[in-house]
Amino acid sequence: MNAIELSGVDKTFGKVRALADLTLNVQAGELTALLGPNGAGKTTAISLMLGLAKPTRGSVRVLGEDPQRDTVRAGIGSMPQESAIPQALTVREAVTLFSRLYPAPLTVDKALELAQLGDVAGRRAGALSGGQARRLAFALAVVGNPQVLFLDEPTTGMDAGSRQAFWTAVDGLKAAGRTILLTTHYLEEAERTADRVVVMNAGSILADGTPESLCGSVLNSRVRFTSGLVLAELERLPGVESATVDSRGHADVRTREPEAVLRALFVRDIPFSELEVSRASLEDAFLSLTARPGEGIRA
Structure with missing residues (x-):
């Protein structure tokens, strides 16, 4: 079953065509890495999946329905690159506040545990380090117990230990059947964790396959x-x-x-x-693909 379906999607902003006949299906329980250079259309595509915008043409379905429906949005969690968290709230207060927006959330303590924030639960959000702030954004994304989770550059600012703990938590969510869509510039993380990699450029898909198949598409x-x-x-x-x-x-x-x-x-x-x-690494394949955008690969 597909958790996310984009069919023939165009999105234009004035004369700019950000997405061009984009068709993408993401299976339930799959961890998919959506990669592309800046301006490839990733952010626009994700905004449509989150229900923050509508396509100019085509259809977008998440959990089988329009992502702008409240019932669908209750099943989505999002960890954006930047989060506008009230700086005066403590970590626990922020997670508690977000948990009350969902019909069947995780417990606050569970969300704090997944994000490794128990030791700073009483600290104000404005006093967190960059890595701690990213972990708080993760806690806010998962506290609603979402079926579909969007992770946008999730480990930026995290130290090595925090990254390892983060991916352990993500592995647990995936094992529990959550669908995860990841964007990252740390291609070694995508290669290590993703079931599937989709490479975009100029609003279209260049390549779609397992990390191994994409690595094998270049001199390997x-x-x-x-x-x-x-x-x-x-x-x-x-x-x-x-x-x-x-x-x-x-x-x-x-x-x-x-x-x-x-x-x-x-x-x-x-x-x-x-x-x-x-x-060859996924980075080699990515650089090869985006250097010659007319030659896509599907595997």
């Missing part, structure tokens, strides 16, 4: 080593699709078959050192 391995080979010799090695070599003999080879490259080095008894083999 890099082999680095130091040797006496010149560029022409590197390019003749089996499996090499592109290569560079600097004046100190540092070779950088892109390949879909790293085993073939390494086998050739050993079989031909080519001396080398400082060997490093790595596969």
Whole structure:
């Protein structure tokens, strides 16, 4: 069952077409990362899903209905990049206030526990650090016990420990069947946590698939080593699709078959050192896709 459905959606602002025939379905219980450069249309698409705006053309459904309906909005939680939290309220007061807006909220203590805010529950919102303020925004997003949760750049400002605890909490929500839509510039987090990645640019979808399938859409391995080979010799090695070599003999080879490259080095008894083999990351795939927006991938 789809928790979110956008069908043939256009959104224009005057002469600016922010979304162009956008069709996107998000399955219930799925963690989907929605990625794209600034101006790609992500924020506009999310505003439609939250019921904050209407499409110029096409339809938007969340939990099977118009997201502007009160019954639907009660089932949605949102952690925006910036939250206008009353600075004079304590953390507990803010979470308590938000909990009263929902028909079947979590307990305040549970929301504080998920966001790791128990030790600062009595502190005023205006006195929180940047990372603590992000954790408060998370508590406010989940206290309503939403079926669909939107996380917009959620870990910005968090330290490493807070990030780890945050993703543990998100994993728990996902295991409980919540649908989660994530936007982030930390692509390693999207690669590690998302079931599915959707890449947008210029109001349209460029790629849609698992993190693994998107990584596999680019030259998916890099082999680095130091040797006496010149560029022409590197390019003749089996499996090499592109290569560079600097004046100190540092070779950088892109390949879909790293085993073939390494086998050739050993079989031909080519001396080398400082060997490093790595596969393409989601960041590599993202940069490749957004550099050539006309070539989309679906997997």
